[in-house]
Amino acid sequence: MTKPTLILIDCTDALGLVALISNIIASHKLNIVAMREFVDEDANKFFARIVCHGDLLDQQSLEKDLQALLPSAATILVNPTQKKRLVVLVTKEHHCLADILVRDNFETLGAEVSAVIGNYQDLAPFTEKFGIPFHHISHIEKSKEDFEQEIIQQIDAYQPDYIILAKYMRILSPAFVAHFKGKIINIHHSFLPAFIGANPYKQAHTRGVKIIGATAHFVTDDLDEGPIITQDVRRVNHTFTVKDMVTAGKEVEKAVLSKALQFVIEDRVLIHGNRTIVFE
Amino acid sequence: MTKPTLILIDCTDALGLVALISNIIASHKLNIVAMREFVDEDANKFFARIVCHGDLLDQQSLEKDLQALLPSAATILVNPTQKKRLVVLVTKEHHCLADILVRDNFETLGAEVSAVIGNYQDLAPFTEKFGIPFHHISHIEKSKEDFEQEIIQQIDAYQPDYIILAKYMRILSPAFVAHFKGKIINIHHSFLPAFIGANPYKQAHTRGVKIIGATAHFVTDDLDEGPIITQDVRRVNHTFTVKDMVTAGKEVEKAVLSKALQFVIEDRVLIHGNRTIVFE
Amino acid sequence: MTKPTLILIDCTDALGLVALISNIIASHKLNIVAMREFVDEDANKFFARIVCHGDLLDQQSLEKDLQALLPSAATILVNPTQKKRLVVLVTKEHHCLADILVRDNFETLGAEVSAVIGNYQDLAPFTEKFGIPFHHISHIEKSKEDFEQEIIQQIDAYQPDYIILAKYMRILSPAFVAHFKGKIINIHHSFLPAFIGANPYKQAHTRGVKIIGATAHFVTDDLDEGPIITQDVRRVNHTFTVKDMVTAGKEVEKAVLSKALQFVIEDRVLIHGNRTIVFE
Amino acid sequence: MTKPTLILIDCTDALGLVALISNIIASHKLNIVAMREFVDEDANKFFARIVCHGDLLDQQSLEKDLQALLPSAATILVNPTQKKRLVVLVTKEHHCLADILVRDNFETLGAEVSAVIGNYQDLAPFTEKFGIPFHHISHIEKSKEDFEQEIIQQIDAYQPDYIILAKYMRILSPAFVAHFKGKIINIHHSFLPAFIGANPYKQAHTRGVKIIGATAHFVTDDLDEGPIITQDVRRVNHTFTVKDMVTAGKEVEKAVLSKALQFVIEDRVLIHGNRTIVFE
Incomplete structure (x- = not known):
């Protein structure tokens, strides 16, 4: 057939x-x-x-x-006949990247990872195990503009369909976002719009919530405010320390980003203003 | 509009x-x-x-x-312009019936309950609170054929679109099922096809499962084998006695039957052999 | 035994x-x-x-x-040998109240509903079906102080263990909360701390979330900020209008309040600052 | 501390x-x-x-x-001071193994993978990327007894605390099970006890179920009948082919085995006859 x-x-x-x-x-x-x-x-x-x-x-x-x-x-x-190409941006946390690289390795991702770019070198050895190029572009002692310009050039060299922020912990400038309009996907470590900003698990622990979550969304100029692709949650309870919440959170972050990538790679997602249509 | x-x-x-x-x-x-x-x-x-x-x-x-x-x-x-009519069959357990009657009372069911038929009288007072006719048709000291004939006549008097078995605990004969082909909806107290038959919670406890469930399905000649409309589950653990599982099970039974009724009433379900197409 | x-x-x-x-x-x-x-x-x-x-x-x-x-x-x-007594406060929405009254009627609540108090009369006929006293105390053309004083007197006449806000849509004064310290349980129509305040489903629709939720919590002076007892969620999608979200939300509100009441009635909940210990 | x-x-x-x-x-x-x-x-x-x-x-x-x-x-x-040691048995499917090896690599498993044994060579290259020994022990042209004897010797060389069947597709003999009594953990590709035996996803598709699941359990002589550690489910619908169910099933298999390993590694599981006590 x-x-x-x-x-x-x-x-x-x-x-x-x-x-x-x-x-x-x-x-x-x-x-x-x-x-x-x-x-x-x-x-x-x-x-x-x-x-x-x-x-x-x-x-x-x-x-x-x-x-x-x-x-x-x-x-x-x-009928997009070519496999989509992804560039993945990371900082130090491995869980989302590892999930993507394992799927890429066994060809169950439905797309190809062209390269990984990290502002730290921590994840280079792991990435290279899979034969994927890792580019270390440090933000240290550079203006934000110069730093982002380097990343943009590196990304553009691969002409990817999507840029995946797999726990990339730097805030992007409007210029960066505009350059890749509609192409940047982020995993946010909370059940948006709860706990916008930094340290969501600390906030969640202090508030005594009984469920934590994660959100995959397209990136727009408003931090944490772009169109949501998918979300999921996990139950927590009074015995969870902030560290336990972070650990549980990583599992849900990984699962949510993976689901969002599947939807996007299978062309099931259309952006509609600040919302998405997802034909599951 | x-x-x-x-x-x-x-x-x-x-x-x-x-x-x-x-x-x-x-x-x-x-x-x-x-x-x-x-x-x-x-x-x-x-x-x-x-x-x-x-x-x-x-x-x-x-x-x-x-x-x-x-x-x-x-x-x-x-464009079905008339509200669908339901007849509900019960035995002694109230949880599914109560859910249906409350929705009917506040007009959030999307259908009308024409009558309730019980092989015991236990649920008559509750049903009558809501101004719905309750018909007590006992199976005692009657042949199955006579018993079912009485029920069929009572149901036919209402010309319902669907017959809902809301914890009705008598097995239906093929003749009964044939008379209302494609119109009988049952809630089964297990996550089919696990624990077919009687005492599923006892079976589940003995097996030491960590999740229990319920299944709403159309009734066919094969007991517990008709097309599944929807299913759901709840977590249980080692502290649950059989009685605790029954209690937890009632919550999921009620929720699953309610969901299935919503799908059917909104004309979202098509029967396809022994399966269903559900346009959620 | x-x-x-x-x-x-x-x-x-x-x-x-x-x-x-x-x-x-x-x-x-x-x-x-x-x-x-x-x-x-x-x-x-x-x-x-x-x-x-x-x-x-x-x-x-x-x-x-x-x-x-x-x-x-x-x-x-x-060893609390006496059944706990509840007074339920409502406005116009029936779904949480109906769930509580049905459980009370069939003695599966584990507690007794002493009375229902409403600032509108809408739910009087339903409440009275179950033989439970309904007190209509209107807030109209009264100072907040006078209005709450009337309610407090009516509640105090029943000496309840807990006051349940079952979609009671008036904000309580600090004096009211202080009078029933640690005894007031509210169901909030959002997955706190997302969408604090009014019209959470409108907010959720605008934001394009893929999951909505509800939160049961003890009431303290800070609106929507008291210790959370339990939370739950339901998936929604791009086809949901605000009205559909409200309908889906009512199901989860009802389930969450019911679960929270079970925990509290079975003495499984201890308040610890702004958090709860729940021994499930 | x-x-x-x-x-x-x-x-x-x-x-x-x-x-x-x-x-x-x-x-x-x-x-x-x-x-x-x-x-x-x-x-x-x-x-x-x-x-x-x-x-x-x-x-x-x-x-x-x-x-x-x-x-x-x-x-x-x-106070078990030594990290637990695991030996993982595989056939050809990578998803559970990859999850375990990634956690082992980043030291988030809480245990150490000593070796992987496969009855096919397919997963050797992947395993060796992580510096873990892979032993290929083929079952071809050997009696079951000889084949299992080889595996037992290889396992015993590592003195592991647990043997993990990560989609190992050979049925174990009672002698093998007895040799590692209480130490073998299997991931079964169905929501036990539904669809015992082979091709559970084919069975699930034919039956038209709306939820599929996976079960992690200790292995006893009765195939698929040992004490259940944990289970989980995923929703499916009429659009899922058998292949789609297999794909969705792999996600839940991976998640369930991972959860079960966490419980076992953290000493939260006690075997009680054919059930487990899990102190989550």
Whole structure:
């Protein structure tokens, strides 16, 4: 069987859009095997994810046909045949990186890790075990601007589809974020919007919460305020010290980032203002 | 705003079905705001749930147009305007019944409870608090056939859409099940297929499981083997006696049956052989 | 078998406390069948919950023996033989109240509901179905002080062990809270500390969260800042409107308050500053 | 601060046991900071896990004092100072092994992996990246007895505390199990006791379940019937193929085995007939 054709659409809503789109798909002799569609009527926006079987003879022609009929400013993604490429940014904590590199190693990630960049060297030996390049770019004794410029150049050398902040502990400048608009994914060590900012587990312990969580989100200029992709939680109790919470938190951080990457890599996520549409 | 039009389709798959269907919908000036479609290619079956906004001027004409174009044997359900009616069967345990009657009382069930039938009288006073008729039909000193015939007659008097076994503890005969084919929903007190049959909590305790569950399913001739609608679980531990497991189990039974009813009442469930398609 | 003897202790920590306590228990011919002990070394505090089997011949003597040997300011609770009494405060929403009244009706609550007080009359008919007194005390055209004074008098007439705010939507004054110190339990419609204050589901929708939650906590002077008893969450997604979130939220609110009441009624909760020790 | 002293006790129940034990602990100048005790009255068995702070001057004397006073046949474990050693058995699937080796590499496992033994060579390169010896012992063209004898000899060379079956797909003989009684931990790819035996995900797909799970348990002679340590689940739906269920299942298998290892390594698990006491 040939690979399924995937069509992602994000455009202004209009009457008869599903008919228009499905007619074009039928005219290309593709059979729709799974379709998810969502309209936000307040925003007048249309979102769809369509999986088709059948031989796609001419991808460009399908895209052109869709583009011609859909409302202006439609974003259409047909059948991404190339594996997505990721660059991972880290500081010192290994748990999220290790999860990604193991999946990459056994080819269960669905994407390729092009490189890892760290502002400390701690994770270089581990990364290199897997044959992945590790670039150490220190922030020490540099202006933030110079430091970020070095990282941007290094990332750009790989032309990645996404930049993954896998417990990267430096705040990004608006210029950095703008350069990779919609492409940066962060794992935040709390159940946002609870405990924004530093030391969330210390805050959680002081507040005596009974559940902790983690949040994977796209990065925008507002720290910890970008569109949320997915979240999850773990129960804690009065016997947990701050250190125990950090340990439990790492498990949920790892699981949440992994789930978010799966959604993004499988083209299940569309950004809609400060929210996301996730066609699970 | 007028009520949304809901279209449920279950038919043989064919190339271009989504186009056919959405063209018909567009020709009736309806806008598709949420669509879920699923094709089982092994079984060559097509399932869809479509929510439309706009004024549906002629429901019969829409149904006729769909029927004319879809493959033979298509099941099409358009815009059920009447509230569904439920008859609830009980024995002695109150927890599932109480949940249903409270929702009915405050009109958050999305359906109407027409009557409750019990093979014991225990739950009559509670049911009658809510102004719902309670029919006591005892199984004692009757043949199973006579007993079930009495129940069938009582149920038929209400012409319900669904019969809910809310901890009804008598096994139904194939004749009874056939009479209400696809309309009987049961809550089973275990995480099927574990612990089929009687005393599942006793079995679970003996086995030393760490999680218990419950399963809501359509009833077929095979006891505990009908299509599963939804399931859920709760953690237990070594301190739980059988009685504690029963108590914890009642909470999950109640929650699972409530969820299953919501799915069925909102027309989100399609039966597909011994499985269900649930468009959550 | 006689009823188990339950001993709850909250005191300053000291070397050998478990030995002291268990010697006294043994001298009263009781067998410890389940013991949970927790020491907060930073705070130098000792907490224990001990379940004993055997005939407790002289409860007062056991209490006296414990009091004599334990550090000053010890709180000791032995074998509460009387069922706890609850007064429930409501406004207009029924879901938490209904859950409590159904459990009370079938004697699965482990406590007794003495009365319900509402600042609106909406829930009077439902409450009275269960034979529970409903007192309507309106806040309209009264000073907050007068209004609360009326409620306090009505509550005091029942001498309840706990006051349950089951979606009671008025903010309590410090004087009110002080009058019932450590006895008021609230269900907050968010996963605290996220979305403190009003309209949490509106806030949650705008923020695009993928999980919503609820929190049961003791009430202190700081609104929404008292010791958390338990929390739970439900998944939501991009298809949820604010109204859908409110509906999903009610399910989790009901479940969380029910769980918190169970913990409190079974004497599993000790307050420790702004946190709780919960011996689940 | 010195390392806490951990005391695990498993013996016949008797009146005053907690007093006896805590007196001995106090006489050694240790302060009990966390205690969990459980009595199974039907079985007349006593279980406790006690964490103490303070300088343990003479471990042997503490053990001797406890042994002298406790009922015969008591199992007492005081303060295991040596890190536990694990040998991991694998076949071809990497997900559980990788999780264990990453934790071992970053010293977050709380134990040491001494070696990995595989009946295929597939996982040798991965294992060796981490500097852990990999022994390939093929079952091909050998009697089961000879094959297992080779493995036993290899395991015995490491004198491990536990043997972890991390997706090891050969059934063990009673002789093998007897040789490592109470020391073998398996991850079973289903929510036991559902879907015992082979191809559980195929069975789960056919049955149309809405939740799948995994179970970590001690291995006894009855295949898939040993004492359960922990279990967990993941939701699935009608869109999951058998392959999707296998993929989702691997995530839960990995998480469950990891949790079980943590419990065992931290000495939180006591075997009680075919059940476990887990002092979480």
